[in-house]
Amino acid sequence: MSNDTCHCTLLRQATRKVSSYYDEALAPLGVNIGQFSLLRNIRRMEPVSLTDLAHRVELDRSTVGRNAKVLERLELIAIGHGEDHREAVLTIAEKGREVLERGAPLWDGVQDEIDARLGPEKAEQLQELLAAL
Numbered sequence: 001m002s003n004d005t006c007h008c009t010l011l012r013q014a015t016r017k018v019s020s021y022y023d024e025a026l027a028p029l030g031v032n033i034g035q036f037s038l039l040r041n042i043r044r045m046e047p048v049s050l051t052d053l054a055h056r057v058e059l060d061r062s063t064v065g066r067n068a069k070v071l072e073r074l075e076l077i078a079i080g081h082g083e084d085h086r087e088a089v090l091t092i093a094e095k096g097r098e099v100l101e102r103g104a105p106l107w108d109g110v111q112d113e114i115d116a117r118l119g120p121e122k123a124e125q126l127q128e129l130l131a132a133l
Contacts, residue, residue, distance in 0.1 A: 025106040029099050036103050042090050048089045
């Protein structure tokens with residue numbers, strides 16, 4: 001790669017493009033890939049504190065808190081309090097469970113499209129390269 005090609009720029013361009021595929025597929029549900037991904041992580045860990053969720057998704061707590069408030073306004077999650085009332089605790093609301101159920105095949109479809117576009121060998125290479133970062 002030449003010195004004038006930036007890894008970060010290429011990765012950001014690829015991320016925007018791939019995210020748009022998922023966003024388009026999930027649009028009928030009223031969520032984007034970031035929201036859907038956060039919902040999936042909340043479901044895996046629920047009930048989960050903002051702090052623990054932030055560690056899991058590798059974002060700062062304040063960003064996760066802002067995103068959680070959006071999901072709460074969409075009635076996809078409930079935000080409660082932990083035992084000491086100092087930590088917010090997230091759970092999936094019924095509407096959020098429905099979005100996850102309806103969104104799973106849409107997400108799978110995008111995964112399959114990307115795998116088909118790249119082919120099995122390149123898809124595996126991509127995962128290995130990204131994991132190495």
